Amino acid sequence: MSQTRLSPGIVSGRLTPDELAANFTDVAPPLAPHEARVAADRCYFCHDAPCITACPTGIDIPLFIRQIATGTPDAAAMTIFHANILGGMCARVCPTENLCEGACVRMDAEAEPVRIGALQRYATDGLMAQQGHPFRRADPTGKRIAVVGAGPAGLSCAHRLAAKGHDVTIFDARGKPGGLNEYGIASYKTVDGFAQAEVEWLMGIGGITIETRKALGRDLTLESLQNDFDAVFLGIGLGAVNALRAEGEGFRNVQDAVDFIGDLRQCGDLLSLPIGRDVVVIGGGMTAVDAAVQARLLGAENVTMVYRRTRDQMGASQHEQDHAASKGVRIITGAAPVAVIGDDDHAEAVEFAYTAVVEGQVHLTENRFRLKADQVFKAIGQRLEKPLDALKLTGSGKIAVTGPGRTSIERVWAGGDCAAGGDDLTVTAVAEGRDAAEDIDARLMGRPVEIPG
CATH class of the missing domain: 3.50.50.60 (FAD/NAD(P)-binding domain)
Structure with a gap:
């Protein structure tokens, strides 16, 4: 298997085609019709449903789940699309554990919410697979x-x-x-x-x-x-991605996490995408998790996320944090980068300082540590x-x-x-x-x- 070396430690083709294909399959496969009916039957169809309030688009969640339960998933999809025309994507990427599912009353009794996101995907995928568009335009206004x-x-x-x-x-x-x-x-x-x-x-x-x-x-x-x-x-x-404001962040192998994710999304052959052996991701949000997990899936041996505040202050949901951990990503909290260490224009390590949060403000302490890194991704917010x-x-x-x-x-x-x-x-x-x-x-x-x- 050929490997393309872009800089020391960063190579393509770390895994076989079969390994890559297995790693990048659907993380949450769609429900089959019977599974959807069983999942829908768990809904209490609350009159004052807290899941609706928790949804930024205000989808009538009990209604669309009842429509699935009664065998009319296309009607369920229309209920969703009237409120959220991108309901198919949101069913895949929403942090439902923090929104609708987190507010589900089933959580009080069983700590297991109705699978709202999966049911939303079941309904929307079904209607989108059909011919034609379900909405019609009003008469032209000339505007x-x-x-x-x-x-x-x-x-x-x-x-x-x-x-x-x-x-x-x-x-x-x-x-x-x-x-x-x-x-x-x-x-x-x-x-x-x-x-x-x-x-x-x-x-x-x-x-x-x-x-x-x-x-x-x-x-x-x-x-x-x-x-x-x-x-x-x-x-x-x-x-634009925010700067680390740390010495050495201009090294060639210090990259924006969003660019890495974009390159991966547009890559026709994952075998050609280079990845480091020791990868450090700086940040604690969803982008940081996506970059860290995908680095592991591409074959990086050691991937570490470092976030300056506490774990419960991370932008990534608990579900996303758990997913990262399940893929072998190490998460370190309470630390911030102070310098990127390298030679010949290439990063070799990142030096961090442990932090202390005082009255909401992050302060660096004198306690330091270093992480080996042949590839560093910045995921510290955008502007x-x-x-x-x-x-x-x-x-x-x-x-x-x-x-x-x-x-x-x-x-x-x-x-x-x-x-x-x-x-x-x-x-x-x-x-x-x-x-x-x-x-x-x-x-x-x-x-x-x-x-x-």
């Missing part, structure tokens, strides 16, 4: 909306606007639509090209045009979009790649919004990771894009609207 960013927020906004009869053009900086669904999620969570299949299915409603490799600030300006369209929605995400001077930003560097995504500029809305408020989840982005679309439609069609809260 044109620009959506910048083809991620979850942008796609959700575009679909809702198209359904109301508006014409939508989506601009995206990358070569494929999908945003983080396509480039930023572990491939074992969305196998068989599901992200692109979902985009194609969503586009089936009509009235939406996608133009790729069109970036705001490079190929487009906010002013030109305002002149050419009746409204603009920004779902541009966060394209706007090119701040938009015309827009008001928050102190954290995100676009300031009020109500359903209204920015400081008339006829410009924003949602998803680039906008302030909410958590950086696919399902939250979908909700924000959907709600902004409703507000845009009301504004364009002359209906009175009020800013919530």
